[in-house]
Amino acid sequence: MKAYRIHISGIVQGVGFRPFVYRLATGRGLAGFVENDSRGVNIEVEGEDQAVDSLLGAIPAELPPQAAVDRLTAEEIEVRGHSGFLIRESSAGAGATRISPDIAVCGDCLAELADPHDRRHGYPFINCTNCGPRLSIIKSTPYDRPATTMADFAMCPDCLREYRDPGDRRFHAQPNACPACGPRxxxxxxxxxxxxxxxxxxxxxxxxxxxxxxxxxxxxxxxxxxxxxxxxxxxxxxxxxxxxxxxxxxxxxxxxxxxxxxxxxxxxxxxxxxxxxxxxxxxxxxxxxxxxxxxxxxxxxxxxxxxxxxxxxxxxxxxxxxxxxxxxxxxxxxxxxxxxxxxxxxxxxxxxxxxxxxxxxxDRDIENRNDDSIVIQMKGRKAEGGKGTAQIVRHSRGYAPNPVALPKAVGPCLAVGGQMKNTFCLAEGKVAYLSQHIGEADSLETMEFLREMYGKYRRWFKIEPETVVHDRHPDYLTTRWAQSLGVRTTAVQHHHAHLMSVLADNRHQGPAIGVMFDGTGYGTDGRIWGGEFLFFDGGATIERLGHLEYLPLPGGEAAIKNPWRIAAAYGRHLLGREATARYKGVSEEEMEAVIRQTESGINLAWTSSLGRLFDAASAALGICPKISFEAQAAMALESLAAENCSERYPYGIDRPGDGPAIVSLGGLWRELTADIGRGTDAGRCAARFQNAIVDIAIAMCDNIKLLTGCETAALSGGVFQNRFLLERIAAGLQSGGYRVLTHRQVPSNDGGLALGQVMALSLEGQD
Incomplete structure (x- = not known):
C-alpha cells in the first residue's frame, strides 16, 4: 500500500477533469478524493502500489478532450485509511488556475439536440463537460456554478441527478440545464x-x-x-x-x-x-x-x-x-x-x-463578452515546432484566455498593448495570459471594456502587477491609462514589441533578425516606423539595422483614409512634380493642395511604413484611392496580384555611414508609374510590387546575417497577414538556410503586441 498527494495545474476545471479522475481511481480500486481549488486540482489517493502507479501514468495519457496539464506534482504521504473515492466540493486558495475558453457544442450534445425522444430535444442551451460556455459565463474562480451566470438557474431533479453522477457526461457541468429549469x-x-x-x-x-x-x-x-x-x-x-x-x-x-x-x-x-x-x-x-x-x-x-x-x-x-x-x-x-x-x-x-x-x-447572461476568433491556414511550409501552420488573426473565443509559455521569466506585470486591435496581457514567471480581443482602444466604451477585463483577469489569475508596460506613443489612450495606475511604468517601442512577440510565441530567446512590417509605430526618432529590419542579440539589445526610406505623409489621419494623398506625395517626393498622376474622384484643386503641402513640408509626417507604401501603390493603380476601413487598400492589392508573375520592380539599398541601411524606393515607384502609363495589367503590377518587397526582405536579412552571423529570422507586424508576402518571404528565407519564426498562438498584428511588451521586460537589467 502507498499514498500520494497530487496537484495538477492547467485547463482542469470545467472540462470534466474530476469525474475523469474519479473513474480512473474507482476503476483501479483506489481510495481518496479529488477536489478543485483556485490553483487547479488536488488529489489524495491510496491503494496497491501497482494501481497507484497506474493512475499516475493514466492521468496525463488519457485526458478529457478539452483538458490540458501544465504541471503535475506527486508527493508520497502516509496512508490515511480513506474509505472509497470521493469528489469533494471546491475549496478556495491563494493560487490561480487556468480558465477554459468557450467550446463549440460537441457531437454527443448535437445528437441529443436532434433526437425527438431526448428530453433536451431542440433545447438551445444543451451542453456537457466537453462543450459549451466557459469564459463567457465565469465570474470568479474556482469554476463552479455559483461563480457563473448560471447561479440563478436552480437545477431540476433530473439535471441535479446528472450533475451529481460521476459516471454521467454532465457530472459537474456547471452550465447544465434543460427546458424545465434552464435559460429560455x-x-x-x-x-x-x-x-x-x-x-x-x-x-x-x-x-x-x-x-x-x-x-x-x-x-x-x-x-x-x-x-x-x-x-x-x-x-x-x-x-x-x-x-x-x-x-x-x-x-x-x-x-x-x-x-x-x-x-x-x-x-x-x-x-x-x-x-x-x-x-x-x-x-x-x-x-x-x-x-x-x-x-x-x-x-x-x-x-x-x-x-x-x-x-x-x-x-x-x-x-x-x-x-x-x-x-x-x-x-x-x-x-x-x-x-x-x-x-x-x-x-x-x-x-x-x-x-x-x-x-x-x-436570459443566460454573458458575463464576459467574447468576439469570434479569426484564423488563417498557411500553406507551403511547416510552422516552427511542427505544430501546423494556422495563424490567429483575432485572438478571442475558443482561444482566450489560454496562457502562453514564455521563454524567460518576468516579474508580475501588465502590458496594455497598443491602440488598434487591442488586447492586454498579464504575466508572472514564465506564464502570460493574453486577453480576448478588446478592439479599437480609441473610445471610452472600449477603454471601459479594457479596464473591466483587466480587473477580472487580475482576480482570476492572482497577478498584482508591479510594472505596467505600454507603447512609446504618448497619445494612445492605453499609454495614458497605464500611467494612471500608480505603479512603475515602462515604454517599449512598437516594433521592438512586435519582435519580442513573435519570439515569445515560439519560445525563442534569440538572437534573431526581425522583419517588422506594419502600418504605424511610433519610432525612437519621433517618426512613424513600419518597414523595419531589427537585430536582437539575445541579451538586452535590439538594434535597428535597416528600414525603408522615409517618405512624406501629408495630413496624418486624412492621408490614411485617402491613400491617393499618400500616392501623390510619394510621387512628388520620389519623381518630381511632373510625374504626379491624377486620381479618379480627386479634383485638380485637391491634388494641387497635397503637392504644395509636400513641397512646403507643412503638416507632414515622415514614415518608413510598408503599410503606407501598400496604400500608395493601391491608390496609384486606381484600386483604392479612398478607403472606408483600415487595411482596405492593402488587402485589395494583395488580392489583385497575379499568382504566376515572378517579375519585380527595382530598388536600392544604401548604407549611409554607420547608420542603418536604407531601402531606396525611387526605382520601384518610377517603374510602377511607367507600367501604369503603359496600361500594364494591374494584377501584374501588383505582383511586381509585392515580389519587390519579398526580395527586399530576403536581401536585408542576408545583409544582417553577414554583419551578425545570425540565421534566425522572425516575421511580425500586421502586413504579415498578407499571405502572398508571408508565404514567399518565409519560403525564400528557408531555402536560404534560415530558421523562420512566424506567429501561431497570437496575432502578428497589434493584437499580439501586449505579449511582446511583456517579453521585453525580460531584457531589463541584462548586459
Missing amino acids: VWACDASGKTVAEGGGAIEAAARHVSSGGIAAVKGLGGFHICCDADNGQAVSRLRELKRRPDKPLALMAVSLEAARRACLVSDAEGKLLGSPQAPIVLCRKAEGWGPGGAVSPGNSYIGMMLPYAPLQHLLFRALREIDDRPWLLVMTSGNARDLPIESDNRQALDRLGDAAGIFLMH
Whole structure:
C-alpha cells in the first residue's frame, strides 16, 4: 500500500477533469478524493502500489478532450485509511488556475439536440463537460456554478441527478440545464416587445431572415447581426444600416458542404472550421458564387465559420424547414462601428435596433463578452515546432484566455498593448495570459471594456502587477491609462514589441533578425516606423539595422483614409512634380493642395511604413484611392496580384555611414508609374510590387546575417497577414538556410503586441 498527494495545474476545471479522475481511481480500486481549488486540482489517493502507479501514468495519457496539464506534482504521504473515492466540493486558495475558453457544442450534445425522444430535444442551451460556455459565463474562480451566470438557474431533479453522477457526461457541468429549469429563448421586435417564445422564437427569426430581413442573434459571447447571404438586397441593406460599405462580412454555413459553395475550403481549413475552437477561417473565394463580391468586395478571401452554439444549429434547422437549401448566413459582430461587441439585452436593443428587425434573445447572461476568433491556414511550409501552420488573426473565443509559455521569466506585470486591435496581457514567471480581443482602444466604451477585463483577469489569475508596460506613443489612450495606475511604468517601442512577440510565441530567446512590417509605430526618432529590419542579440539589445526610406505623409489621419494623398506625395517626393498622376474622384484643386503641402513640408509626417507604401501603390493603380476601413487598400492589392508573375520592380539599398541601411524606393515607384502609363495589367503590377518587397526582405536579412552571423529570422507586424508576402518571404528565407519564426498562438498584428511588451521586460537589467 502507498499514498500520494497530487496537484495538477492547467485547463482542469470545467472540462470534466474530476469525474475523469474519479473513474480512473474507482476503476483501479483506489481510495481518496479529488477536489478543485483556485490553483487547479488536488488529489489524495491510496491503494496497491501497482494501481497507484497506474493512475499516475493514466492521468496525463488519457485526458478529457478539452483538458490540458501544465504541471503535475506527486508527493508520497502516509496512508490515511480513506474509505472509497470521493469528489469533494471546491475549496478556495491563494493560487490561480487556468480558465477554459468557450467550446463549440460537441457531437454527443448535437445528437441529443436532434433526437425527438431526448428530453433536451431542440433545447438551445444543451451542453456537457466537453462543450459549451466557459469564459463567457465565469465570474470568479474556482469554476463552479455559483461563480457563473448560471447561479440563478436552480437545477431540476433530473439535471441535479446528472450533475451529481460521476459516471454521467454532465457530472459537474456547471452550465447544465434543460427546458424545465434552464435559460429560455424568445424573439422580440426592435422595441423589445416579445413576439414569440421557445421554439416558436427560433422559427420566427428564421421566417424573418428567409424573407429578406435582418436579425440580431444572441450567441455565446455576444450578439451577431445576420441575414441571408444569398439575398443581395438584404446584404446591401445590412451594410447600409451598419455603415459598413466595403469591409468584408463573415459568413456562417449550415455545413462544410454549404461553405464550399462560397469558398475553396482545404482539408486543413475544414478541420479548423470543425474544431472545438470553431473560429472564423479566412478561405479563398470560390469562383461562381455570385454574392461573393457583395460579401467581400475587392478581396480574394471570405471569413467563414460553422455553427458552434446549439441556438445557431436550431436556427439553421428552422431555415431548412422553410427552404431546404445549403444556407449561408452573413453573421457579423453585433456592435456599433469600432466598439466592442454587444452582450447585454437592453443595450443591444438600444444600439442595434436600427439594424435588426427581430431579436433572438435569451436570459443566460454573458458575463464576459467574447468576439469570434479569426484564423488563417498557411500553406507551403511547416510552422516552427511542427505544430501546423494556422495563424490567429483575432485572438478571442475558443482561444482566450489560454496562457502562453514564455521563454524567460518576468516579474508580475501588465502590458496594455497598443491602440488598434487591442488586447492586454498579464504575466508572472514564465506564464502570460493574453486577453480576448478588446478592439479599437480609441473610445471610452472600449477603454471601459479594457479596464473591466483587466480587473477580472487580475482576480482570476492572482497577478498584482508591479510594472505596467505600454507603447512609446504618448497619445494612445492605453499609454495614458497605464500611467494612471500608480505603479512603475515602462515604454517599449512598437516594433521592438512586435519582435519580442513573435519570439515569445515560439519560445525563442534569440538572437534573431526581425522583419517588422506594419502600418504605424511610433519610432525612437519621433517618426512613424513600419518597414523595419531589427537585430536582437539575445541579451538586452535590439538594434535597428535597416528600414525603408522615409517618405512624406501629408495630413496624418486624412492621408490614411485617402491613400491617393499618400500616392501623390510619394510621387512628388520620389519623381518630381511632373510625374504626379491624377486620381479618379480627386479634383485638380485637391491634388494641387497635397503637392504644395509636400513641397512646403507643412503638416507632414515622415514614415518608413510598408503599410503606407501598400496604400500608395493601391491608390496609384486606381484600386483604392479612398478607403472606408483600415487595411482596405492593402488587402485589395494583395488580392489583385497575379499568382504566376515572378517579375519585380527595382530598388536600392544604401548604407549611409554607420547608420542603418536604407531601402531606396525611387526605382520601384518610377517603374510602377511607367507600367501604369503603359496600361500594364494591374494584377501584374501588383505582383511586381509585392515580389519587390519579398526580395527586399530576403536581401536585408542576408545583409544582417553577414554583419551578425545570425540565421534566425522572425516575421511580425500586421502586413504579415498578407499571405502572398508571408508565404514567399518565409519560403525564400528557408531555402536560404534560415530558421523562420512566424506567429501561431497570437496575432502578428497589434493584437499580439501586449505579449511582446511583456517579453521585453525580460531584457531589463541584462548586459
